């Protein structure tokens with residue numbers, strides 16, 4: 001799960017021009033004709049598939065994944081599965097080899113794509129005589145000049161700083177102070193850069209700090225921080241009353257371009273023109289091993305994919321393990337952008353499984369609605385809630401607002417939805433009554449931290465949700481009657497929709 005949501009980070013424009021090409025590895029497994037296999041197996045049954053999902057198997061996979069994250073220790077001094085790391089490369093190999101071991105039940109493919117990755121090594125912001133506690137470098141920020149501190153007067157930018165005329169000439173050589181809102185952070189940083197500022201500080205327009213990203217790198221970007229509105233307020237007042245404020249900004253960071261890979265597995269059996277698709281992200285943030293986020297979803301998919309091989313399917317089932325989710329949904333965006341319309345319409349729905357075993361969990365269901373999302377999204381939502389209800393379990397809706405890999409799908413006309421157990425949100429008193437755990441704490445107190453390790457997963461919740469994933473796969477592998485046949489016109493009209501605050505876990509606007 002990405003932080004509260006950023007904008008398009010992205011696969012580069014050149015990459016987006018590459019033709020749709022997912023090589024199929026027909027060498028995995030051997031011998032038997034796959035159509036045959038599917039025909040000889042009993043048609044998948046939800047209860048039977050669910051019964052094959054066991055906590056021990058999931059936990060053993062989590063231990064394995066943690067050991068893989070440790071492969072990054074030489075380079076990062078701690079376990080991580082961030083894109084470009086040995087831990088992430090190992091994760092992709094583990095997923096691919098586990099699937100290849102299942103013989104020719106699945107057709108496997110790798111989809112590599114270019115991605116940008118930002119690393120901030122050190123940073124400091126001083127406004128007047130104070131160091132704002134909420135100061136945070138934006139994702140994909142460049143370093144300050146020569147990776148040295150820069151000094152200058154703090155200069156207030158007019159309005160939202162979305163227009164070149166908002167930047168007074170005194171911004172040249174200064175540190176620009178800009179209000180959040182209206183346009184992406186990347187636009188503000190570029191305009192400040194064009195006006196000659198040495199660094200930029202974006203202050204929030206609502207309470208709290210800003211965890212944002214500049215998005216697709218631009219040569220005009222300059223070192224950019226976010227700060228809370230509360231901490232910016234005294235300086236804004238001082239500047240407005242004509243006082244001068246000195247500032248120091250320092251960021252040592254790099255933005256690197258790397259190649260990373262989505263792994264796709266599709267049942268060889270079942271109607272190849274009508275698929276149910278599901279995905280989880282294979283990468284973690286740099287800070288830690290990401291066993292809950294999203295080791296839990298990735299491993300659930302792997303276990304369901306393994307158990308599904310005991311059954312036949314009527315519709316094809318396509319599993320995806322996305323890379324670069326934490327950098328702004330890069331892998332899933334790239335995948336959807338590469339899909340020609342005639343491939344797009346074969347995907348009857350997409351189910352997102354990101355963070356399934358948060359330690360202070362709630363059973364969260366994305367509140368997808370047919371009114372605003374592609375038709376069928378609501379039927380998927382209702383499948384989840386009725387499953388929890390049949391088992392006497394409580395559930396809660398959460399906004400379907402673009403924080404994970406479903407985003408590219410629903411923007412491109414494909415019905416979608418999913419479940420989660422919570423990230424950095426705070427559990428309410430009511431939720432404590434409904435789910436246990438502790439009100440007032442984060443659902444995942446180790447969200448995006450080093451402690452997101454094997455101990456950071458509630459196995460009870462993880463098993464319950466993995467069975468629900470199995471139920472969703474089994475249900476739609478047999479019938480897609482809840483989902484209207486996809487039409488090419490709908491693909492195009494949905495593509496016009498834009499304008500969310502999030503695109504992944506960081507804010508983009």
Ligand SMILES: *[C@@H]1O[C@H](CO)[C@@H](O)[C@H](O)[C@H]1NC(C)=O
Nearest residue numbers: 023024025092093096109110
């Ligand atoms: C896909 O990637 C995996 C993991 O890196 C690799 O082992 C496998 O050979 C690749 N398969 C194809 C068809 O390129």
Ligand SMILES: *[C@@H]1O[C@H](CO)[C@@H](O)[C@H](O)[C@H]1NC(C)=O
Nearest residue numbers: 392393394430433434435436
């Ligand atoms: C569901 O929530 C209610 C309170 O809202 C609680 O009394 C009940 O025990 C919960 N059920 C389960 C299975 O946790």
Ligand SMILES: *[C@@H]1O[C@H](CO)[C@@H](O)[C@H](O)[C@H]1NC(C)=O
Nearest residue numbers: 359435436437458459460461
């Ligand atoms: C996981 O959740 C269950 C059910 O709420 C609870 O009984 C158990 O103590 C939790 N496990 C851990 C390790 O916190």
Ligand SMILES: [Zn+2]
Nearest residue numbers: 001002294354
């Ligand atoms: Zn995630």
